[in-house]
Amino acid sequence: MNWLRGGGIAGFIVRRLLLAVVVLFLVSVLVFASTQALGNPARAILGRNATPASLAALSAQLHLGQPFVTQYWDWLKGLLHGNLGISLAAQQPVTKVISARLVNSAALVVLSGAISIPLSIAIGSWAALRREKLFDTASSTLLLVLAALPEFVVAVVLVILLSTTVFHWLPAISPIPPGSRPWDHGKALILPTATLVIAVAPYVARVMRASMIEVLESDYVEMARLKGLPERTVLIRHALPNALGPVFQVIAINLAYLAGGIVVVEYVFNYTGIGSALQDAVINHDIPLVQALAMIIAAVYVVLNLLADVATILVTPRLRTRL
Amino acid sequence: MNPGTGGAVATAGLELATPPVKPSSLFRRSLRLWRTRIGVALVLILVLLAIFGPYLAPHSPDAFIGAPNSSPGGKAVLGTDYLGQDVLSRFLYGGRSILFMAIIATGIGLIAGVAIGLIAAYSRNAVDDVLMRGMDVIMAFPQIMLALVAVTVIGAHAWVIVAAIALTTAPRVARVTRGTAQPVVERDFVAATEAMGVPRWRILTGELLPNILGPLMVESSLRLTYSIGVIAALAFLGLSPNPNSANWGTMINENEIALSVQPWGVVIPVIALAALTMGTGLMGDGIARTAAGIDRARGEE
Numbered sequence: 001m002n003w004l005r006g007g008g009i010a011g012f013i014v015r016r017l018l019l020a021v022v023v024l025f026l027v028s029v030l031v032f033a034s035t036q037a038l039g040n041p042a043r044a045i046l047g048r049n050a051t052p053a054s055l056a057a058l059s060a061q062l063h064l065g066q067p068f069v070t071q072y073w074d075w076l077k078g079l080l081h082g083n084l085g086i087s088l089a090a091q092q093p094v095t096k097v098i099s100a101r102l103v104n105s106a107a108l109v110v111l112s113g114a115i116s117i118p119l120s121i122a123i124g125s126w127a128a129l130r131r132e133k134l135f136d137t138a139s140s141t142l143l144l145v146l147a148a149l150p151e152f153v154v155a156v157v158l159v160i161l162l163s164t165t166v167f168h169w170l171p172a173i174s175p176i177p178p179g180s181r182p183w184d185h186g187k188a189l190i191l192p193t194a195t196l197v198i199a200v201a202p203y204v205a206r207v208m209r210a211s212m213i214e215v216l217e218s219d220y221v222e223m224a225r226l227k228g229l230p231e232r233t234v235l236i237r238h239a240l241p242n243a244l245g246p247v248f249q250v251i252a253i254n255l256a257y258l259a260g261g262i263v264v265v266e267y268v269f270n271y272t273g274i275g276s277a278l279q280d281a282v283i284n285h286d287i288p289l290v291q292a293l294a295m296i297i298a299a300v301y302v303v304l305n306l307l308a309d310v311a312t313i314l315v316t317p318r319l320r321t322r323l
Numbered sequence: 324m325n326p327g328t329g330g331a332v333a334t335a336g337l338e339l340a341t342p343p344v345k346p347s348s349l350f351r352r353s354l355r356l357w358r359t360r361i362g363v364a365l366v367l368i369l370v371l372l373a374i375f376g377p378y379l380a381p382h383s384p385d386a387f388i389g390a391p392n393s394s395p396g397g398k399a400v401l402g403t404d405y406l407g408q409d410v411l412s413r414f415l416y417g418g419r420s421i422l423f424m425a426i427i428a429t430g431i432g433l434i435a436g437v438a439i440g441l442i443a444a445y446s447r448n449a450v451d452d453v454l455m456r457g458m459d460v461i462m463a464f465p466q467i468m469l470a471l472v473a474v475t476v477i478g479a480h481a482w483v484i485v486a487a488i489a490l491t492t493a494p495r496v497a498r499v500t501r502g503t504a505q506p507v508v509e510r511d512f513v514a515a516t517e518a519m520g521v522p523r524w525r526i527l528t529g530e531l532l533p534n535i536l537g538p539l540m541v542e543s544s545l546r547l548t549y550s551i552g553v554i555a556a557l558a559f560l561g562l563s564p565n566p567n568s569a570n571w572g573t574m575i576n577e578n579e580i581a582l583s584v585q586p587w588g589v590v591i592p593v594i595a596l597a598a599l600t601m602g603t604g605l606m607g608d609g610i611a612r613t614a615a616g617i618d619r620a621r622g623e624e
Contacts, residue, residue: 023456034473144604148605150551151556153600259465260467260468297465298463302463
């Protein structure tokens with residue numbers, strides 16, 4: 001597969017872009033095939049007691065009579081034109097149902113990322129500098145335990161501790177009423193954000209610690225120290241940028257993970273976003289909505305992984321020689 | 324909770340040295356670490372509880388024994404839930420299905436993932452690319468998403484949930500398997516067995532597999548942790564094979580609304596799920612550290 005190599009950084013980015021497009025295309029086939037072709041969607045939506053007339057009407061609405069490829073092609077064309085179909089439960093275009101929710105969810109993910117990334121880089125670096133000392137041992141044990149917990153368990157524990165049972169400081173649910181923006185409800189955002197930060201930060205911090213330890217033991221850091229550079233300069237100019245390389249991957253994977261994690265977290269807090277919309281859509285068998293949300297979440301996932309690969313190459317010069 | 328990262332981290336920098344460490348001896352050695360001991364103890368307690376709990380339950384899990392959301396006392400040691408059923412009995416019944424489904428799903432995902440990863444690593448040609456890009460497509464979905472899509476279309480049957488978790492576990496295992504098996508494929512003893520005319524599948528199972536069991540043990544405990552989390556989360560979202568049955572995830576969902584009046588219906592299953600996932604997490608980390616330690620010692624020899 002020689003066409004996969006060569007071309008330097010620009011070539012690498014182009015190849016990664018093409019690969020991302022191919023993956024997204026296959027994802028769309030998978031989403032569509034699994035929702036539309038497995039079994040009879042009309043029956044899945046209407047249930048066992050559906051009358052033949054209502055089954056026929058819904059089949060027509062979902063274009064089930066046509067061959068699969070035609071159905072898929074129409075759906076894909078709509079998708080590319082920003083037409084995501086009609087939500088069966090709301091009887092409104094999917095775009096209308098989810099546009100405000102998309103903003104809410106994006107706000108939650110961006111806020112969680114903005115807090116968890118610097119926090120976990122700081123914890124990881126500090127633990128690496130204090131290797132085997134109290135902070136390192138305590139933080140790595142705590143992070144290990146937190147990393148294992150399912151996020152709805154974290155969320156419920158936070159609710160028990162901070163809003164219903166032990167203390168009564170924060171609201172237990174965080175609905176964002178239509179017409180208002182998430183940032184108008186600062187207090188309601190605290191617990192969902194905290195849950196997502198706890199879900200993500202342990203991984204980034206652990207990778208940061210491992211990466212930083214490796215860099216601190218490297219020859220060029222020793223060289224910088226022997227040159228008599230102040231420790232601050234050694235750490236910030238020499239160690240940190242190199243240690244961040246592997247961390248980008250993990251940050252991107254974890255941000256992408258947030259896109260899935262919000263399903264459960266938004267449900268716990270009754271937060272008005274695409275995650276809770278997906279839970280609703282699944283319960284209501286609202287197939288067009290499930291298809292649209294699955295595509296959006298998968299697209300976020302693929303794009304973030306793409307950005308991670310590109311960022312890793314850009315910050316790690318020695319990887320470029322392998323291109 | 325997070326897919327895909329921990330395993331790669333745990334196995335990063337694992338240089339494989341001969342002879343391979345036997346999994347049983349790796350596990351025994353890892354028990355020298357306190358974290359492994361605590362992890363194993365937690366897992367054992369919860370597995371025993373899940374298996375034998377139903378025999379210890381004072382009431383049937385769906386018998387109404389008092390007013391809804393009543394506090395502990397009288398017939399109900401931990402109070403009653405939102406319908407007036409015994410919290411303790413429902414808790415004792417509620418671990419079995421989660422644990423069984425998680426173990427079966429992780430097992431299937433592991434076997435499939437190891438097979439795909441080994442074939443990809445050994446093929447060294449286009450098969451490798453095709454298999455691993457296929458795995459990338461499945462990994463473009465967060466684990467819970469694919470389960471949600473499957474449940475929407477087919478329904479929340481146990482086999483659908485197990486299949487969805489297995490399907491999303493396999494690519495993550497395949498990636499680790501391929502990564503650790505690749506350097507082994509290049510080594511002389513593999514070329515030697517090839518020259519002896521040993522059939523390919525015997526090379527995969529007899530030569531490659533024993534050399535990657537350490538990282539695979541770490542990966543399995545990690546995957547089991549996530550499977551438990553996802554299956555419990557699905558139940559919490561209202562998607563379990565039998566919505567009325569006792570299940571820790573379902574219990575948390577049902578009783579959360581009455582949290583300020585009768586916390587036990589939520590607190591007890593939350594503690595159980597936290598202990599179980601922490602246990603598998605600690606166990607995996609203990610094994611990973613031991614494997615890394617053995618490697619480091621060998622590097623210095």
